[in-house]
Amino acid sequence: MRAVIRGEGGRFVYIVSALAALNGLLFGFDTGIISGAILFIDTAFELTPLVEGIVVSGAMVGAAAGAAVGGQISDRIGRKRFILLSAVVFFLGSFLMAVAPTVEVLVAGRMIDGIAIGFASIVGPLYISEIAPPSVRGGLTSLNQLMVTVGILSSYFVNYAFSGSGSWRIMLGAGMVPAVVLAVGMLRMPESPRWLYERGRTDEARAVLRRTRDGDIESELSEIEATVEAQSGNGVRDLLSPWMRPALVVGLGLAIFQQITGINAVMYYAPTILESTAFGSSQSILASVFIGTVNVAMTVVAILLVDRVGRRPLLLVGTGGMIGSLTVAGLVFQFADPTGGLGWLATLTLVSFVAFFAIGLGPVFWLLISEIYPLAVRGSAMGIVTVANWLANLAVALSFPVLLDGIGTPATFWLFGVCSVVALLFTYRTVPETKGRTLEAIEADLRSATGGAADVPGDD
Numbered sequence: 048m049r050a051v052i053r054g055e056g057g058r059f060v061y062i063v064s065a066l067a068a069l070n071g072l073l074f075g076f077d078t079g080i081i082s083g084a085i086l087f088i089d090t091a092f093e094l095t096p097l098v099e100g101i102v103v104s105g106a107m108v109g110a111a112a113g114a115a116v117g118g119q120i121s122d123r124i125g126r127k128r129f130i131l132l133s134a135v136v137f138f139l140g141s142f143l144m145a146v147a148p149t150v151e152v153l154v155a156g157r158m159i160d161g162i163a164i165g166f167a168s169i170v171g172p173l174y175i176s177e178i179a180p181p182s183v184r185g186g187l188t189s190l191n192q193l194m195v196t197v198g199i200l201s202s203y204f205v206n207y208a209f210s211g212s213g214s215w216r217i218m219l220g221a222g223m224v225p226a227v228v229l230a231v232g233m234l235r236m237p238e239s240p241r242w243l244y245e246r247g248r249t250d251e252a253r254a255v256l257r258r259t260r261d262g263d264i265e266s267e268l269s270e271i272e273a274t275v276e277a278q279s280g281n282g283v284r285d286l287l288s289p290w291m292r293p294a295l296v297v298g299l300g301l302a303i304f305q306q307i308t309g310i311n312a313v314m315y316y317a318p319t320i321l322e323s324t325a326f327g328s329s330q331s332i333l334a335s336v337f338i339g340t341v342n343v344a345m346t347v348v349a350i351l352l353v354d355r356v357g358r359r360p361l362l363l364v365g366t367g368g369m370i371g372s373l374t375v376a377g378l379v380f381q382f383a384d385p386t387g388g389l390g391w392l393a394t395l396t397l398v399s400f401v402a403f404f405a406i407g408l409g410p411v412f413w414l415l416i417s418e419i420y421p422l423a424v425r426g427s428a429m430g431i432v433t434v435a436n437w438l439a440n441l442a443v444a445l446s447f448p449v450l451l452d453g454i455g456t457p458a459t460f461w462l463f464g465v466c467s468v469v470a471l472l473f474t475y476r477t478v479p480e481t482k483g484r485t486l487e488a489i490e491a492d493l494r495s496a497t498g499g500a501a502d503v504p505g506d507d
């Protein structure tokens with residue numbers, strides 16, 4: 048990333064990306080905060096188990112709904128305005144939850160918050176990938192995932208800080224602060240140059256590229272131009288054309304594998320899993336803070352590597368490591384003695400699982416889906432894939448306690464392990480390398496591989 052922050056334009060794109068990555072922070076914070084808040088909401092409103100489930104998972108349902116419409120909205124109104132819209136929706140959702148006089152209002156707030164999470168999960172990576180220069184696009188776009196992990200970790204701290212007083216309204220309302228920072232900051236940020244070009248606003252696109260690049264912008268501009276000219280004008284119908292299929296398969300596959308390999312079983316339930324190992328509840332919370340910290344640290348490692356070693360190696364090594372960690376985790380829970388150091392051993396296997404997720408499937412999934420779709424339908428395609436990601440997330444969150452109860456902890460980990468093996472084979476066979484290439488060259492490849500006509504000057 049050093050090369051890009053040398054000059055004016057380089058520094059600016061770095062600031063723009065960091066600010067847009069607040070979308071990731073909100074996504075992480077708002078998904079993580081409920082685990083602590085729910086304990087107190089339960090008491091305050093005397094929730095039935097069903098309503099408790101709705102309050103917790105309502106955000107994921109909202110996120111799937113948000114993702115379903117968000118991609119198209121971002122293609123229509125532009126990335127910048129869509130980020131502003133997400134920030135407003137985040138604020139509204141958090142505000143409603145913080146002041147909720149009744150459980151109905153609370154659920155409404157949680158759903159609205161979920162819609163914003165769905166919006167943010169698309170537009171953070173989308174906007175950054177379209178504004179970043181190709182040489183550092185992987186690292187900058189993955190800043191969004193870094194902020195997801197920072198958001199999750201800070202939610203653990205906020206939960207911890209307010210758990211003494213039981214102030215669930217403050218926990219849930221805290222999300223209003225980054226939402227305001229995001230909205231105010233974004234007002235001064237530029238629109239995506241690619242979206243502008245696509246809308247025929249060539250001069251503005253050129254001006255944005257000039258502000259965000261140090262060197263020559265003409266070759267990048269002519270690639271964008273060639274891509275826009277090659278578009279069929281069919282818009283969303285393009286999504287169903289045969290040449291789009293491989294990219295949709297890659298995106299949908301990775302979306303589902305990112306979840307069914309079990310990351311959120313650990314992120315949402317680590318304290319529950321660890322409490323079964325003779326760990327007390329405070330030790331379990333401490334261990335989950337440790338897991339959250341490793342998640343952040345390894346995402347930084349991924350950011351440093353992704354534009355050097357590429358997307359595929361990180362995915363393959365990351366998923367391979369997840370398989371190893373899950374296998375050992377299953378063995379530990381199967382054979383280790385609960386009274387003899389099982390807690391720390393189990394924590395270590397979970398830490399290693401999360402570490403490998405954080406250098407592979409965590410950031411690389413979001414990065415790839417912001418790179419492999421054609422400009423004309425990028426938002427919509429990301430929307431479809433992101434809906435699949437949220438639905439798979441919901442499925443794991445709902446089924447994990449049932450699995451633990453039904454087949455036990457070791458078999459549950461091995462099941463995630465089997466899913467990871469399939470994920471590894473899938474990645475090996477289908478995922479393209481996009482490192483260092485312009486989004487336009489990636490699109491040209493996709494079209495020519497499957498017969499969609501386009502001749503865009505490549506950069507490789």
Ligand code: BGC
Binds near residue numbers: 192
């Ligand atoms: C996933 C989330 C997960 C988070 C953990 C994200 O990439 O989409 O479901 O909770 O990573 O860091």
